[in-house]
Amino acid sequence: MNTYKDILLNRLHTTINHKNKIENDCIKFLSYDITIEPKIVQMEKKNSILCTIYFYVKAPLFDNIFFESSSSIASDEYKAIELSSDNFVYCALHGILDFLSGIHHHEIETSILGIKKNFTVCESPIIGLGNIENKEDFYDDYVEFDEKEGYSSFLWNSIHKEVPFILENNRVNFIKTYAAKMPNGDIITECTINNVNNKTLENCVQNEIIKWDNSGEFFSIKQFFFILQSDYTYTKYPYTKEEIEYFVIEYVLEFEKYNFNYSEFIKNIKNIISDTNIREEIINFVPEICAEYAFRDVIFNERADVNIGNNNYNILKTQFTSYKYIEDALIDRFSNKIFKTESFNELVHISNSYNIIYETMRNNHNIKMEDIFVSVTFNFTSEYKFI
Template identity: 30%
Template sequence: MINKIDFDKMELGDLNYYLIQNIKNLLNEETEIMDNTIYIPKFSLSVRPNTMKADKNMAVINFHLHSDKWDREVFECSASLGRDRKQAFSMAEGSFLFGILTGIRYMANDEYFQKIETEFNGFHSWKMYSSDIVGVGDIPDTTRDEFWDIIKDEIPKYLGNQKMTYIKVFVAKNGNEITGECRINDEPIKELGALLSQYVSTWNTHSFGSKKQFFFAVQDDSTYIPYPYDEDQMEKFVLEASSIFEKCETEDDFNNMIFSLGEKIKDYDLAEELINFIPEICAERGFPDIEYPESIDICIGEDKILKVNKSQIASYYMIKKAVNHMIDHGHIMKTLFHKYIGISSTYSVIYDAKEKKGVDITQNKETVISTIYGFSKIYNLR
């Protein structure tokens, strides 16, 4: 047993080892440990923790979860306060064990609570699973469906053709300060967060309190059409697109990008998405104080206009993750960042407002910029 003095002296890397051993002991499941990862065969699940912070009264642990039954990595950031370092760390660990991991257990046991159907680019059938709710502090009584009842009519609008989508709800109230957050595949959905904030504002609490819950939408194999690329492949495609874009100097160069990139990656639909999405993703990063709705319009040819949410498009958030990773880690995207912003529709709106009206809309926190994407008439949305 590690005593308080030993624990306080432990480095972050040692805390990871300590955490993995704790999880192994508390799970009461067969486990395998290798390279800072714990594998749970019954769940087909690999858990890789990364302790980001563990000071005298706060702990932050990132968990990266993988399963060969999913089509994406699941990420959970578990943060907690405590009276001392060990309690804060234990509470962050407990938030993981008694929160998201309970939902994964229900998935492994096929204990779904509802079936739903969606019609994005075809018919899709889903099973919905939920985790237990983790509550901290001064909170009202908890019911298992309290958050699902708020978001259940909206969630189908954010599902595309994924195999698995995970939804995180986190709410908190501290006096008049209210937090309502809903993330889909770790992307914050402001519209859903607003619904949760409205609910939390009705709490009759006198000090800090919070609740967290996860939902998992798992598509039936009978309606699922697997997407042909994973995140590693998408990074390579973003790099290919950036290399071609770097050489563009004339209008003809830009007009030929779809053909050049389509030939290179052998997928013209994805080539159009890379060319359309990367500039706007860069602009959103470059002007973070502007609000960018999740809903976008896609024009296919001259007549067909589709209103979709970004989370429904198979490639969108994979492209965004690859772009941000490449900028953060000094790849070619870092040098092309401002060049991409310069050709974005977002920058055009900002520039026109400043040049024609003398208004800097980047300083107005109520600014909302919606984007319409133009695709060729032969483009296929996935």
């Protein structure tokens, strides 16, 4: 008897329109160096079957693993697995294969901290679920033609002005857009860049979806954008995630060694982390990350002001390649009690965010945490070079 995993793998194997084989519970392509690892994470049986499958896609060109979650509701387990699998194949995977074959629909010129960057964008097909009146007319209205760029989906049109300001210095950036309008008119959006939720994109998509007239019926839509940085502007980040984890551990242990005497610690940290760039990033990011986890109800701006010498910028925190690596390493080590609890508290207290929250509460005794908005500034020396 076939297991759910067998059914899923066989469905992928037969529906993917490229030569592939099943190997070690994964799908491996024969013509592309691509591996898909699918995992069924939910099979909920009520009046209908709710199935959720996670897909992890690895390719040499990708800086990070591409992740997609695909859910479906059907009358039985087998049909639910097939629907979730097909939704992935005909939307996300179709876009990945177009992207890797060299197809692109748009070009982007931007800069990150004053450094020029060029990108090309490949759109995946759009996939929709549910019902909406005059669906064909709806798509015609929202697919536009531009003489320079060709056809653009309405989802791309809704986000394209913001995209240049959120791209990371990766070889490849992944953007996911998803929106659903419920029968009662409520709107749900999920937009991510490189698997991290982005509120700016979600607001852009919501402003488009609010125009839908779904006549009291459910409807959802999803599309991906695969964004390749030019060879001429791409510089590979010099450290791996594991190396960043090592630097973070050394930073906190050194902080503990000096018994939380911050001024003495800062004088000597260059003997532990010799690279100016990563040292300055860790010094800036660690206290602020701790503060965000300490004050979960406070609203933290996902963007930060950045001063490099006499130059001033504003970028997403996650546009620093090391930021998510530092966050993951820091929170994992504190969660597993590798560092002292007291260290976490001391790091929170030296953060700019803590000072902002403290002053806000001191000046307004009745304010609630969820009404406090914190925006931070990162200060770098003129020696710092963004990569």
